[in-house]
Each structure stands twice: as C-alpha cells, then as structure tokens.
Amino acid sequence: MSFLVNPFTRSSRAGDAWFPAGTASSYPNVDDSTRVAEQRKCLDKYTPGCRIFHVPREDSSKAVEVAIDDWKDSLSGDAKDQVMVFQYKGKFVAINHECPHSSYPLSKGTPFDIEDFGVVLSSGITCPQHDWSFDLHTGKSDRGSYKLLVWEIQQRPTADRQGETDIWVRRKQKIG
Numbered sequence: 001m002s003f004l005v006n007p008f009t010r011s012s013r014a015g016d017a018w019f020p021a022g023t024a025s026s027y028p029n030v031d032d033s034t035r036v037a038e039q040r041k042c043l044d045k046y047t048p049g050c051r052i053f054h055v056p057r058e059d060s061s062k063a064v065e066v067a068i069d070d071w072k073d074s075l076s077g078d079a080k081d082q083v084m085v086f087q088y089k090g091k092f093v094a095i096n097h098e099c100p101h102s103s104y105p106l107s108k109g110t111p112f113d114i115e116d117f118g119v120v121l122s123s124g125i126t127c128p129q130h131d132w133s134f135d136l137h138t139g140k141s142d143r144g145s146y147k148l149l150v151w152e153i154q155q156r157p158t159a160d161r162q163g164e165t166d167i168w169v170r171r172k173q174k175i176g
C-alpha cells in the first residue's frame with residue numbers, strides 16, 4: 001500500500017484549530033469614525049465594536065472571550081495570544097490584539113480605508129501609540145518590516161437559525 005504525502009501541509013495542532021467567535025449579528029458594523037473598541041448600537045443594545053479572545057497556543061478549543069477593559073494578561077500584563085475580531089464596513093476581520101511594534105492593544109486603534117487616488121484598495125488600522133498603520137488583510141506596516149498577524153476567519157450558517165451565520169477563527173496556517 002502506498003500513501004500520498006502532500007508536502008505543503010503539516011500535521012494539524014490543537015492550537016491551530018478553528019474556534020467559534022459568536023454570531024455575525026452580535027458584531028456592530030464598525031466604520032472609520034472612531035476607535036474599534038468604542039461602544040456602538042447592535043441588536044438594540046450598546047456593545048464594543050470588537051470582541052477579544054484569548055487563544056492558548058497549545059489548544060485553541062480553550063479559547064475564552066476577554067472583556068474589552070480586562071485584556072491585560074494577569075501574569076505578563078500584555079495581550080499575548082489574543083485575537084481581536086470585528087466587522088469593518090461589512091467585512092469581518094481577525095487580527096492579533098497586540099500591536100507588532102510595541103504591543104499596544106489594537107482595540108484602541110482606528111480602522112480606515114487604504115485608498116489610491118480615491119480607489120479603495122484595502123483596509124487598515126492605525127495604532128494610536130506611535131501612529132503606525134497596518135493592513136488588515138496582509139498585515140503589512142506602513143513603516144519598517146513589522147508585520148501584524150492576521151488570523152483566518154470564516155462565516156458559517158448557524159445550525160438552528162435561518163439567515164444567521166457564526167464567525168469562526170483560527171491562527172493563520174503556515175505552508176510547509
């Protein structure tokens with residue numbers, strides 16, 4: 001018997017698995033007027049524009065939501081292993097919560113359209129700590145070689161609610 005081996009995949013790790021991040025309708029649709037974490041009306045109540053999850057590297061099924069004002073890790077004091085999920089102008093994105101420059105929480109950042117002569121090419125977020133910006137889809141910075149970690153995100157139909165979708169997130173898979 002012979003086995004076909006795909007050289008571009010690696011064995012899956014529990015820390016790379018998908019985890020659910022709530023229903024799509026529980027996320028306000030954020031625009032570029034203010035910082036992501038600002039409260040906005042959604043489903044008849046006010047809620048932060050993003051949700052933060054702590055996702056253990058060794059097992060993402062143990063992901064837990066972190067209150068927006070309670071993001072500091074009790075041991076390290078930083079936002080390590082946290083993903084920030086939000087909806088910007090109708091598109092869902094998931095990025096590392098900590099800024100790749102100096103670990104400032106990007107929930108305090110402000111999203112914006114990346115334009116060229118009036119044509120929207122992509123979207124980004126500006127970190128207020130030193131005003132660096134990062135592309136929300138490629139992670140590229142407007143300065144230096146710092147790169148924001150962008151997570152994978154999917155919308156899947158909710159099992160028992162027609163028309164509703166669930167948001168699923170996982171760490172970006174590396175090829176090879």
Ligand code: FES
Nearest residue numbers: 099101102127130
């Ligand atoms: S910490 Fe974000 S730009 Fe410096």
